[in-house]
Amino acid sequence: MKLLRYGPAGQEKPGLLDAGGALRDLSGVVDDIAGAVLLPEGLARLQALDPATLPVVAGNPRLGPCVGRVGKMICVGLNYSDHAIESGMAIPTEPVLFMKATSAICGPDDDVEIPRGGAKTDWEVELGVVIGKPAKYVSRERALEHVAGYCIVNDVSERAFQLERGGQWDKGKGCDTFGPLGPWLVSADEVTDPQALDLWLEVDGHRYQNGSTRTMIFDVATLVAYISQFMSLQPGDVISTGTPPGVGFGQKPPVYLRPGQTMRLGIQGLGVQTQRTVAAD
Template sequence: MKLCRYGPAGSEKPGLIDTDGQLRDLSAHVADLDAAAYDIANLARLAALDPKSLPSVEGTPRLGAPISRPGHFIAIGLNYADHAAEAGLPIPAEPVVFSKAPSCLNGPNDDVIIPNGSTKLDWEVELAFVIGRRAWQVDEAAALSHVAGYTVCNDISERAWQIEGTGQWIKGKSAPTFGPLGPWIVTADEIADPQALDLFLDLNGQRMQTGSTSTMIFSVATIVSYLSRLMVLEVGDLITTGTPPGVGMGRKPQLFLKPGDVMRLGIPGLGEQVQTVAAG
């Protein structure tokens, strides 16, 4: 299934994209695609529905983030060796873990707002996934059974806030609009191998990032198992898995986002996002 949320910001409705690409309304079956909706048992109930029986939604409404509010927004840094190299940092021996504030979540095509005081705003196309079953100290072999589905994330990053001063990453990753997500979440049963997905990001029509999850240092299964040995992963937790090379910070000279810039990014099978950068 492809699950999405559509409508004006703050008033989104739950939806499903059928095999013909038609948006269908799920409101009669679930109030919202919140954290609880991504429980694997709840997804099985939705999967049993006949999509053609659901009301079609006409036009092209705005799409919101496909989960209304994750319980925790966890991120993995430096998870591609070539990205670590462009950042001038060693390949990590274990996953680099930080958080993004859940309040940074943004629709896949909503504007990215440059906050006051920002000087080095950057982009990062990433594969993200949602937890669908509580995970505590799970083995890697069983880890993927805890994943509800996969989606596209743009891990917007304010590099000065992230790296300079005290250098705490969460500070540069959490402002409003810094977490574009979607356009939908594709349930795990439709993704044969999360380590065989291509990623791209274009800035103003120029290709900046090209990569494949096959080159991730730590796979999705490894990430789930590793995190679950440190903390309980709850249903609805959102985890984004790192970015391939090509970010603005790594270019020579460095390049950062400015008002009017347009980012287009995506993962085949998981959809695309388009964001315009706007001044705060």
């Protein structure tokens, strides 16, 4: 099941993508792809629907972030050993966690802003994990029972703010538009193995990232269990699980985004995002 949200920013309606690729309106069934809708019983209700009975959405509306009312977005740094090496950082012995401001979340094809004063804005294709059943002190063995589904995240980063301005990484990770989510929330039952997904990213047609979730240091189950030891996870919370090598920061010499470029990124079975870069107002 591929769930999505469509319409103008801040006014998105819930929908799903049917087997034929048509967008179907869910607003007569649920108010949003958020909160209790992501609980196991909420998802079961949607899976029991016959998509053919739902109205078809005409045209090609804007897609919003595939999850609404995200309570928190937890990101994992340096979760691919070859990315840690290209960044000149030690391979972590425990997951490195930081938070991305929820105000950074935007639609999968929305413009990405180069922030004022930004000189080193970078890209990171990542597997996003969306929590369904609340998780607190869960075991690794039961962790995937708490996952509603998966999506693509572009963990856009301003490296100068992140690494050269003192303090935590958050200030380089939370700028507006730095968290595109979607296009779809793919329910967990459709993702047979989250550790067997190819992921890639291109800028202006040049392939920079070409990796697989097989090479994660800490797998999805480990991350959900680990994070739940430090904070409870609620329906709609998003975990962004780290990026494979090929970021701009790791190029020799480094390559960073500038206004007027196009990022295109995808994950096997989870769709594709396309973003144009613009200067922040």
